[in-house]
Amino acid sequence: MEDEKNRTGPLMIALQYNDLFDLDSISASTNTEDALPKGRAVAFVKAVQTVNERLVEQNKSESLLFEVILIAKECSEEIKMKIVESVKYYGLEIGKFFFFKKEELINTLQSNKVKLFLSTDRDDVCEALHTGIPAALLYEQSDDHVLSQLKVIFSGDVIGFSEDSLDSLSDFGFSETQIETLKAAKICMKEFAVLIGQMKRRFGQENSPLCICVLTAWGSTNVCVSALKTLREWGLDVDEAFCLAGAPCSPILAVIKPHIIWDGGLHNMRDLSAHS
Known part of the structure; x- marks a missing residue:
């Protein structure tokens, strides 16, 4: 088996912004100064952060860590700013942000050498798989159910x-x-x-x-x-x-x-x- 000490990270995982934040619950009366409502992927990001924290506790020079990037298709400049601000507000560790047109999804995933694309959108998962990109379903769970693993x-x-x-x-x-x-x-x-x-x-x-x-x-x-x-x-x-x-x-x-x-x-x- 490959020498694990020679393995360099990170293990790149891509999420979609509408899985991280619940944009469907936003209304015209929503206070624009408030952070975006939490979405179904928040529990996943927190679990990933726990794994990373435990790995670094054991080895401060650990390189095999998760890195989560956030991708967003065709959203307004206001929403772009709110996404970045909300990620900081909730203390979510997101490595990079990518905003692009809908048809650029596959190219964005490929250019970032994503090891796993996660989505609750079954069609997007299938599209990625058909082009050879590792993709899987993000199970639909709310942040209220925080798992220890x-x-x-x-x-x-x-x-x-x-x-x-x-x-x-x-x-x-x-x-x-x-x-x-x-x-x-x-x-x-x-x-x-x-x-x-x-x-x-x-x-x-x-x-x-x-x-x-x-x-x-x-x-x-x-x-x-x-x-x-x-x-x-x-x-x-x-x-x-x-x-x-x-x-x-x-x-x-x-x-x-x-x-x-x-x-x-x-x-x-x-x-x-x-x-x-």
């Missing part, structure tokens, strides 16, 4: 299948484009999993600020086991695993309350029955 769910359905097995998904109605997206997602997952694995090994098994889960939504137990083995080969230890075999995901997600759901775009694809 950064929780990441990896899709056992994507990781647990071999390339040949993914090709066979055409028999279940998946298009060639969707299958290629899943293959690309697995490659992206590996890079991120390796880096998270390095971070996780900085901490002991107990009181870790990182919690890694595997969720196999429609695959069989064998697929789930294969996913666990693959993640272990990538150097990432899993804390919790769930094999649902076609059962609804919502009850489990409501309990886990993850920050990140890596499902390779499965949320925009047709449901499948259990597959061995």
Whole structure:
């Protein structure tokens, strides 16, 4: 495995401003001097900051840290100023701000070598995946539910299948484009999993600020086991695993309350029955 001491950071994650702040609740009567209302991504940023703080506590020269950048599509100059001011007001550690036109999203992510693009917008996630950019769903949670750990769910359905097995998904109605997206997602997952694995090994098994889960939504137990083995080969230890075999995901997600759901775009694809 790559010498972890030679690994230089940061691990770049991109968020959208409308996930960090709740712009839908702003009205004409809103006091322009007030900070923007908190959005669903605030809990994620706080969890990331906790991981970074713990890493630096252990090693002041640590280079493998998260860096969050904030991107904003087509917003007014007034909102741009409010975004920057609100980030400072809430004490959120945002490395850079990028304001651009809607069609420049992919170029902005690529030029900044983003390791993970997080969004609650399923279409944006799929668009990024189709162009080879690592992307995942930001789980919709409010800042009222502050978690002590950064929780990441990896899709056992994507990781647990071999390339040949993914090709066979055409028999279940998946298009060639969707299958290629899943293959690309697995490659992206590996890079991120390796880096998270390095971070996780900085901490002991107990009181870790990182919690890694595997969720196999429609695959069989064998697929789930294969996913666990693959993640272990990538150097990432899993804390919790769930094999649902076609059962609804919502009850489990409501309990886990993850920050990140890596499902390779499965949320925009047709449901499948259990597959061995």
